[in-house]
Amino acid sequence: MAMYEFPTAMAANVKAEFTKECDKGQALYNLTCAKCHNRKVKGRMVIPDFPADKLKGYELRVANGQHEANMPDEKITAEELVMISTFLNYKKKSGVPL
Numbered sequence: 307m308a309m310y311e312f313p314t315a316m317a318a319n320v321k322a323e324f325t326k327e328c329d330k331g332q333a334l335y336n337l338t339c340a341k342c343h344n345r346k347v348k349g350r351m352v353i354p355d356f357p358a359d360k361l362k363g364y365e366l367r368v369a370n371g372q373h374e375a376n377m378p379d380e381k382i383t384a385e386e387l388v389m390i391s392t393f394l395n396y397k398k399k400s401g402v403p404l
């Protein structure tokens with residue numbers, strides 16, 4: 307089951323690395339972001355498609371009041387934010403907008 311969409315030109319060993327990173331990112335997303343961002347569509351919870359240009363690392367912490375209150379460094383590290391962004395960039399598109 308393909309959960310991620312990597313560029314076809316990406317080498318197999320690199321894909322394997324990104325798959326690991328995406329798996330970790332997905333687990334972190336589920337813990338940290340899903341409660342606010344998943345959308346119920348026809349009775350199923352769906353992860354929306356986050357535009358790559360909105361996944362701006364540190365700036366995400368202060369993108370809005372909800373983030374400022376819920377995403378301090380103590381709760382989610384910079385490294386974890388990178389893993390989540392990697393997951394959101396390469397996850398299979400759901401067609402549901404952010």
Ligand code: HEC
Binds near residue numbers: 366
């Ligand atoms: C407490 C609720 C909450 C949590 C937790 C949360 N967000 Fe958000 N997020 C929001 C709200 C509200 C907005 C602004 C409205 C919108 O675009 O949906 C937003 C906006 C965004 C945006 C768009 C920012 C922009 O520049 O327009 C991105 C990307 C995003 N969130 C990613 C994340 C990620 C990744 C996580 C987990 C690390 C996360 N959010 C956790 C509530 C939350």
